Amino acid sequence: MENVADFKEIVDAIKANGGEAFKLCFECGLCDVVCPWNRVGIFSMRKIVREAAFGLTDIESEDIWRCTTCGRCPQQCPRDVKQIESGVALRRIATEYGVFHTSARPIRTVRGSLMGEGNPMNEARKNRANWAEGLSVKAFAEGMEILYFPGCYLSYDPRLKKVARATATILNRAGVDFGILGAKENCCGESIRKTGDEEAFKRLARENIKTFIDHGVKKILVSSPHCYHTFKNEYPEFRVNFEVIHISQYLIELINAGRLEFTKEYGKKVTYHDPCYLGRHNGIYDEPREVLKKIPGLELIEMPESRIDSLCCGGGGGRIWMETQKGERFSDLRLEQAIGVGAEVLVTSCPYCIANFEDSRLTIDVADTLETKDIAEIIQEVI
Numbered sequence: 114m115e116n117v118a119d120f121k122e123i124v125d126a127i128k129a130n131g132g133e134a135f136k137l138c139f140e141c142g143l144c145d146v147v148c149p150w151n152r153v154g155i156f157s158m159r160k161i162v163r164e165a166a167f168g169l170t171d172i173e174s175e176d177i178w179r180c181t182t183c184g185r186c187p188q189q190c191p192r193d194v195k196q197i198e199s200g201v202a203l204r205r206i207a208t209e210y211g212v213f214h215t216s217a218r219p220i221r222t223v224r225g226s227l228m229g230e231g232n233p234m235n236e237a238r239k240n241r242a243n244w245a246e247g248l249s250v251k252a253f254a255e256g257m258e259i260l261y262f263p264g265c266y267l268s269y270d271p272r273l274k275k276v277a278r279a280t281a282t283i284l285n286r287a288g289v290d291f292g293i294l295g296a297k298e299n300c301c302g303e304s305i306r307k308t309g310d311e312e313a314f315k316r317l318a319r320e321n322i323k324t325f326i327d328h329g330v331k332k333i334l335v336s337s338p339h340c341y342h343t344f345k346n347e348y349p350e351f352r353v354n355f356e357v358i359h360i361s362q363y364l365i366e367l368i369n370a371g372r373l374e375f376t377k378e379y380g381k382k383v384t385y386h387d388p389c390y391l392g393r394h395n396g397i398y399d400e401p402r403e404v405l406k407k408i409p410g411l412e413l414i415e416m417p418e419s420r421i422d423s424l425c426c427g428g429g430g431g432r433i434w435m436e437t438q439k440g441e442r443f444s445d446l447r448l449e450q451a452i453g454v455g456a457e458v459l460v461t462s463c464p465y466c467i468a469n470f471e472d473s474r475l476t477i478d479v480a481d482t483l484e485t486k487d488i489a490e491i492i493q494e495v496i
């Protein structure tokens with residue numbers, strides 16, 4: 114077993130990587146009470162924090178890779194230990210030493226793909242705009258009102274391309290002056306940063322920022338809460354500030370301005386899942402619900418654990434790229450909650466949530482009972 118205590122001045126290394134808040138922990142255990150991992154197995158953030166405070170972290174263990182950065186425990190912590198930043202600090206050390214638990218090994222391939230092709234799926238950069246074929250989507254040019262940044266999953270994933278296409282259809286219908294960057298768009302870098310790869314994040318962010326500036330971008334519309342979070346809260350570290358808007362916010366603006374008209378009813382029972390990076394991390398809870406409430410015929414039902422207490426899908430913090438064993442997937446629990454309140458459609462507004470929910474629909478065999486949709490797909494159906 115390799116132990117960080119074997120390395121000199123390891124507590125300093127943790128501090129240097131942003132983990133100084135570890136020492137504030139007084140072991141109340143509140144973090145473990147709310148952590149979704151403890152619904153599917155045994156995991157202790159309290160233990161990780163405690164071991165790190167003494168420089169005793171086992172960087173070969175799977176545990177340092179488990180946190181999905183869902184944001185639930187930092188809200189409970191009475192000592193402001195900053196579990197997410199602290200946990201990422203440990204991953205930075207593991208990344209620096211090239212030590213990856215088996216479950217975290219896919220991250221190395223992801224990094225290669227991000228550096229080579231600008232996306233985590235090893236898809237060709239030149240195909241990044243293929244999702245838009247036949248939709249009259251223009252290349253972004255200076256002076257346009259909005260840059261639409263679909264992000265990696267909506268650009269390449271066959272299921273999620275439908276969300277990008279729905280979004281472009283809506284924007285065209287509303288007469289929005291928008292364009293895309295296509296092959297010039299890079300991954301936003303949010304999730305690779307949470308795996309501890311600061312260097313990869315900085316490279317992606319700098320390239321995107323240069324492209325935005327070179328093209329005169331001022332306002333960026335995103336579909337992914339992860340792009341939203343990093344553009345809004347992390348890119349300002351590079352002394353830039355772009356106006357960033359998430360599709361759920363923009364939809365309600367378009368509807369309230371009379372730029373989108375409903376021509377059909379959506380006569381289904383729908384429940385809304387708050388993505389961690391839209392809700393807890395950025396406080397956007399009302400806009401998606403306002404959009405859904407405007408849709409004729411739609412019945413909106415709330416699940417237990419909604420809004421600030423939303424149950425994580427399991428995809429944040431780079432977990433979307435790691436193997437999660439059957440029986441340990443939070444998304445299975447979320448689908449059961451949706452079915453439990455009588456929903457026919459589980460709607461959300463995040464590519465990772467949709468990817469995990471679609472997987473769970475198949476693995477827990479509820480594909481005939483529950484649909485999974487992005488909010489943009491529902492709007493596309495009723496305009």
Ligand code: SF4
Binds near residue numbers: 149179180182183197
């Ligand atoms: S941020 Fe979420 S997943 Fe990570 S330890 Fe806290 S509650 Fe668990």
Ligand code: SF4
Binds near residue numbers: 139141144196
């Ligand atoms: S909630 Fe905060 S103080 Fe309590 S055990 Fe967790 S990290 Fe420590």
